Amino acid sequence: MKVVFMGTPDFAVGALNAIVEAGHQVAAVVTQPDKPKGRGKEMQMTPVKQCALSHGIPVFQPVKIKEPEAVKQLCSYSADLFVVAAFGQILSEEILAMPKYGCVNIHASLLPKYRGAGPIQWSIINGEKITGVTIMQMEKGLDTGDMLFRTEVEIAPDETADTLHDKLAAAGARLIVEAIPKIEAGEVSPEKQRDEDSSYAKMLTKAMGKIDWGMEAGKLDCLIRGLISWPGASTVFRGKTLKIWEEEPVPDEQAAEKDAPPGTVVRVDKDAFYVQTGKGLLKIKAVQPEGKKRMAVKDFLLGYPVKTGESFEKN
Numbered sequence: 001m002k003v004v005f006m007g008t009p010d011f012a013v014g015a016l017n018a019i020v021e022a023g024h025q026v027a028a029v030v031t032q033p034d035k036p037k038g039r040g041k042e043m044q045m046t047p048v049k050q051c052a053l054s055h056g057i058p059v060f061q062p063v064k065i066k067e068p069e070a071v072k073q074l075c076s077y078s079a080d081l082f083v084v085a086a087f088g089q090i091l092s093e094e095i096l097a098m099p100k101y102g103c104v105n106i107h108a109s110l111l112p113k114y115r116g117a118g119p120i121q122w123s124i125i126n127g128e129k130i131t132g133v134t135i136m137q138m139e140k141g142l143d144t145g146d147m148l149f150r151t152e153v154e155i156a157p158d159e160t161a162d163t164l165h166d167k168l169a170a171a172g173a174r175l176i177v178e179a180i181p182k183i184e185a186g187e188v189s190p191e192k193q194r195d196e197d198s199s200y201a202k203m204l205t206k207a208m209g210k211i212d213w214g215m216e217a218g219k220l221d222c223l224i225r226g227l228i229s230w231p232g233a234s235t236v237f238r239g240k241t242l243k244i245w246e247e248e249p250v251p252d253e254q255a256a257e258k259d260a261p262p263g264t265v266v267r268v269d270k271d272a273f274y275v276q277t278g279k280g281l282l283k284i285k286a287v288q289p290e291g292k293k294r295m296a297v298k299d300f301l302l303g304y305p306v307k308t309g310e311s312f313e314k315n
Helices: 010-021 047-054 068-076 119-125 161-185 217-226 297-303
Strands: 002-007 025-030 035-037 042-044 081-085 103-107 130-137 147-154 233-237 240-249 265-268 273-276 281-289
Touching: 002 010, 002 047, 010 025, 010 047, 010 081, 010 161, 025 047, 081 161, 103 161, 119 130, 119 161, 119 217, 130 161, 147 161, 217 233, 217 240, 217 281, 281 297
Parallel strands: 002 025, 002 081, 081 103
Antiparallel strands: 035 042, 103 130, 130 147, 233 240, 240 281, 265 273, 273 281
């Protein structure tokens, strides 16, 4: 099948590779424009662009995909199917209707749950045990199109947004190569989404990463793991920001209720310290002091001897 692939970040790379390796003709890859990054502000290609160039696939980078010139360029590819994975721009109805088989999206949740921009992070923040990938027929609504194919992915107890991202990207790559020949053969049974079962995975904000020690330990654990990539979860220690990289809630039987207020260090071991939350203790195992690199608490304690009774603050 002749495909135009639209995607931008790492999440989409596996799907593009899988489509190419499956023998489909990728007429073009559409991705976001290059952006300056780093201290030197050097222009950096998107991960999908790098992947496309490695396969010798033409790359199209419109600033606005809905502009007439961009629409004309898309039409010139005469593609049978547009495959979209975290592209980053909204497609017009004119574009959605352009290919013979329309446009399908590789969405990182089991729709209709977690429509929107942050399905991976919110599935962890909300303590889900199962998530997955949905191949959806795109329409003008936000992730509201008919579901064509779905696959489940288990969320491990210590799963972070980073590790779940990689699992879902791999699952999406497998699913799209299974889906394309079935779409071409008409072997699909579109399923309408139940709007009443939907939820919206809103964009993350920096403010979400400010730890509120009044939350219970289990919910803080989910929040920290869900925000691991960005913005990260942090507190204030001795007047400076301290990012929490690795932690775990202490089992109830080991976390006798303390009289200490939330945010108080109630115990210090050689490789961890324990903080009182609104309910239960949180064992902190890896941190990043302001202006320094990530380190194990064992190393952190050498330079910052945390004492029982010290308090952490919200940023």
